[in-house]
Amino acid sequence: MFENLSSKLNTAIRTLKGQGRITDVNVAATVKEIRKALMDADVNYKVAKEITDKIKEEALGQKILIAVEPGQMLVKIVHDELTGLMGGEKKDINLKGDPAVVLIAGLQGSGKTTFSGKLAQHIKKGGRNVLLVACDIYRPAAIDQLKVLGEQVGVEVYAEPENKNAVSIAQNGIEYARKMGKKVVIVDTAGRLAVDEAMMNEIAAVKEAIKPTEILFVVDSMTGQDAVNTAKTFNDRLNFDGVVLTKLDGDARGGAALSIRHVVEKPIKFISTGEKMEALDQFYPDRMASRILGMGDVLSLVEKAQQAFDEEEAERINKKIRQNQFSFDDFYSQLQQIKKMGNIKDLMGMIPGMGQAVKDVDISNDSFKPIEAIIQSMTPAERKKPDIIDPSRKKRIATGSGTSIQQVNNLMKQFEDMRKMMRMMNKVQDGKMKMPTLPKR
Known part of the structure; x- marks a missing residue:
């Protein structure tokens, strides 16, 4: 969503980054690129011209603070103009009436x-x-x-x-x-x-x-x-x-x-x-x-997480983590909750700075399928106690899930690393982790 527009706008704004001050010349060049980016995104010509005229007028009228670079100032101006162009603030649906x-x-x-x-x-x-x-x-x-x-x-x-x-x-x-x-x-x-x-x-x-x-x-x-x-x-x-x-x-x-x-x-x-x-x-x-x-859009990301994660389920998982009993069943359950939040690439784009980093990377929810297949190929006992999974069991799990033994090993290693991290966090929370003793001088 908006990947090309986002990329071109950032390219246009970069022309001002590193500039010591805003001038008629560098603003005109930047605004020209912004208008071109909007036109390429199929924005109505009159709308594109109107918004870029406003950006130019606003930019040239700004007194740049010592702590703020011209590029940063322009980002704020463009952000404010785009926000205004799309309505300014959220409008709720009207549900008055019976019904x-x-x-x-x-x-x-x-x-x-x-x-x-x-x-x-x-x-x-x-x-x-x-x-x-x-x-x-x-x-x-x-x-x-x-x-x-x-x-x-x-x-x-x-x-x-x-x-x-x-x-x-x-x-x-x-x-x-x-x-x-x-x-x-x-x-x-x-x-x-x-x-x-x-x-x-x-x-x-x-x-x-x-x-x-x-x-x-x-x-x-x-x-x-x-x-x-x-x-x-x-x-x-x-x-x-x-x-x-x-x-x-x-x-x-x-x-x-x-x-x-x-x-x-x-x-x-x-x-x-x-x-x-x-x-x-x-x-x-x-x-x-x-x-x-x-x-990024951290607020929307948090809201999606709140909608997807059930409070009772979250408390149950937290309790198991505290008791060092987190299993593959729990891991699978969390995976399904994450998938409910929406497309993984879109979610990553909501993290500040990640949008451009993942724009050319092919990420989809199908990436979870091999992991899900491996977990579903385990017996209930294996999911509950992964330590019992020996080489012969790994071979059976790999065959049953249509994956390789290497993929099974990788998942088990990542899962064990995650459990170690959870145990470490538990020790910190319980106050059991001791600070290292400094050597005597």
Whole structure:
């Protein structure tokens, strides 16, 4: 996500690093490169020109402090301008009403149905009872897809497969929600391969009939400026409340994310970075600006960890670590928790300074598969007490997991090193580790 833009912006800003002061000449050269980077990322030309003009004006008007280098000052200026361009601050979804009704709109293939399932899970985690309503009456298997997603996240789906009237389905779904005590209704509507009058009339009729508390426009971020143009067309008819950017884990150049807020004057509320139901994040403009500039996003990383790790499970693991009983079963459990946090490469990109370091490295969650296979090929006794694993057992584990004996040995060594570190930490916490005695003079 934004890898090319991030790389080019950092290259542009580096031209000011090492400069003793900011001048008209070096700022003009740097701003020219920044504008080019934005244009290459498919940012709207007018938007790119406006933001770089602001950056130039701000940079030339700055008095550089002795302790701050020109390059550092420009990073802050660019960060602030990018943050402002993307909305300035996080905007929450409006869930007032009994029930609150969220209408999902967008083109076919933008990821509306998948997002509906993700949003249902997100709201459910907040403690609200959710109902999904299937109003896509055109796309084959759209209703079945929503039902599968509903099962995955534990949310009921209301559907009328024989009814071809989207307005009445939406109204009946909301009435059903009231009877069943559901607090939030998410209405998934039909999309088309292109904007047409019939589509716009139908979605407008649904809006008029159900009076939603929130309308979210879902857009495929990989379509670049077409996404921005489509958003404008929908907004003219629906006056939606917020934008959802999907497929940001793909080969997205980032132009839609940077332009859409400025063009339609509606906030980006969510971003989606994968097919998994957990791959949904609220959009924070300042955090995204930090990630684009390679400054990381530690707050989002911590939040993902808090969501993925169960408190009771964490306490159980801590207890086993304190008692020096950490096993391969516990290690496997922690591995699954980490995978829930999302794509490993994206997570590493949230660590300050790591984004550029891993941009050309192929890292995926599939990297865990050999480790998982090795652990799953162990017997319960072997997972509990790795010390009993002798050469013959290693050979059996390697054969069963489709790996080599060397891979099994490497995993066991890494696991043992980790356990030694845990034992050391326990001694420090218990106050048992003695400070080394200094030699007498």
